[in-house]
Amino acid sequence: MTTRPLKFWQGVNQALHQEMERDEKVVLVGEDVGGPGGPYGVTRNLRATFGPNRVRDTPISEATIAGLGVGAAAVGLRPVVELMFFDFCMLAMDQIVNQAAKYRYFTGRSLPLTIRTMSGSGGSYGAQHCQSFEAWFAAVPGLTVVMPSNARDAKGLLKSAIRSDDPTLVIETFGLLTARRDTPVDEDFLVPLGVAETRRTGDDVTVVATGRMVDRALEAAERAAADGVSVEVIDPRTIAPLDRATIVGSVSRTGRLVVVQEAPAPFSVAAEVCALAVEECFGRLRAAPVRLCAEFANVPTPQDLVEARVPGVDTIHAALLKVAE
Structure with missing residues (x-):
């Protein structure tokens, strides 16, 4: 399998590009994910490639963003929702914990929702923007939680999350955004969920x-x-x-x-x-x-x-x- 060195953020970007190209039901929503490519540039060039209908900027309202994702997934899309900081997931707890995670339990139907967020203390963003809450969400039945440590896994896990029929929280890390690792460029490269x-x-x-x-x-x-x-x-x-x-x-x-x-x-x-x-x-x-x-x-x-x-x-x-x- 052909590989090339990618930065962590490039692995995420490549995963999004490949999955949006593969499946027109994959849509991306979040704050500034369009023109500027998100606050960290991770989603750059995706709107230019796939258009504003599939790459949508949102108001600054995490509850709205997550709720939009739940609704879109419930009607057959495969939304990838970006919540800028992990801390801001607190503002969408009902949508994530009481709606997304329990949807299959309540209805017997799938909810292919991916939520991307940024965690860790590598960015000097202070006490309200650098907290690590992975254990909170790992304790919620019905929610898959992944935490890639390098570009290869960032790409492969995100692709698997997008293809999953159940809600997945993808926790990226500030301190790793520019870290490089040889990463397969193949569009069929996946890292399986639940495997160390x-x-x-x-x-x-x-x-x-x-x-x-x-x-x-x-x-x-x-x-x-x-x-x-x-x-x-x-x-x-x-x-x-x-x-x-x-x-x-x-x-x-x-x-x-x-x-x-x-x-x-x-x-x-x-x-x-x-x-x-x-x-x-x-x-x-x-x-x-x-x-x-x-x-x-x-x-x-x-x-x-x-x-x-x-x-x-x-x-x-x-x-x-x-x-x-």
Whole structure:
């Protein structure tokens, strides 16, 4: 399969272009997604290619945008809705949680809705624009939640989400927008929903990392290898439904678990992964599971303080050596 290096945002753009070209029922709606290509330029050139009827700018009303998406999906379209910041999903909770996620339960019919949003603290946007709420939505029955960590997965997961007949929340990450990875250009390239990827194999410690923490975990694992500690790194890619089998299989073999995320620790995805390890691998654990997460505090604006709040490579490396003792 032919590949070429793409930035994260380019992977998203290519996925949207290919799916809109493939299926005329795919439409894109959101704030400034037309002319300027969205606030981050991710949707650039799509209106010029597919026209204003399929790429529609909306008022600044997240409830309206999400509600439009639910309605469009209910009548047979495949809308891709963009909510500019993950924080703003709070303004569309009823539409996402009570309408979209429950539509199949209420009606027995499909609702092919994709919601794209931007998360994480890599953009210095402050306490009201950089929060990580993935655990909130992962706890909602009927809603698929994905969190790509690179351009390849950003493209493949988004294409799978658009083709899915059920609502999917795609959480992109500020700090990854310009990160490059070799990405298949084939229009049939997909990354399956609900399937984790083992990014590095190892025998001593299992690391489960999400979003922009994946690359940091990989770098820390490389350092740990020089210290004689063999680390396996798993990228869940899909948060809900979680690929439990891949995680359990790895932890059962290594006996040690470190979970790294950009969200705070309490009631989080990291907490769920640790609980899974204790429930399914208790007799094979050689050490207590470890969570490396953001500080339980509001997100600051200055980037140096932002980085001090989340796990860095040095912190992850030290945790790997300690848990392997």
